[in-house]
Amino acid sequence: MDYQKLSKELSYALRHAPHEYELELDEYGWVDIQQLLYSLQEQRVWHHLSESDLHTMIAQSEKKRHEIKEGKIRALYGHSLPKKIIKAKSEPPELLYHGTPKRFVDAIMKQGLVPKGRQYVHLSEETDTALQVGKRRDDQPVILKIEAKKAWRDGVSFYHGNEMVWLADKVDSKYISIW
Ligand code: HQG
Incomplete structure (x- = not known):
């Protein structure tokens, strides 16, 4: 079983395209595991997929992207669906970080951080994580420091x-500086 491939397909289904899998997310992003399995098992590659594979996939992943509870599974962040997933409000640590390509920094310093294609802005607890996020789009990304507690x-x-991942609706540039 290719657990990385499974994680990518699940992220696609649960963050961006549940309709393609005939799945309906509840307002917190949960879907029924049996329904997900039925849908994925239609593809030859996932024909023998079982619930225990989903548990193994989560346990093996270096990032906690998905969560299973009471027969349901959801993506913890990253959604782009038009209907916003309800997330629990929570008091952040003093500082959070955001890794971004150099070419976006001027716009961010003017407009603040905005969710772009996703439902929320994604922030990291650790500078190392922010660096990895930024490296997806730029070899030498810029790490921004967010005065989260102040905000x-x-x-x-x-x-x-x-x-490791925090979410916000929008972060005004007055809370952002280059780390
Ligand atoms: C940028 C991955 C111009 C922002 C990662 C980012 C993360 C602006 C891009 C998670 C802007 C959006 C999310 C502004 C924000 N002007 N650019 N005003 N405000 N941006 O992919 O945070 O591995 O939607 O800096 O690790 O890069 O998939 O967000 O570059 O945790 O689990 O607009 O996705 O997680 O890009 O990444 P994204 P992100 P997974």
């Missing part, structure tokens, strides 16, 4: 993604 105290909402 929270000013009334900006933050949401918990997983233990």
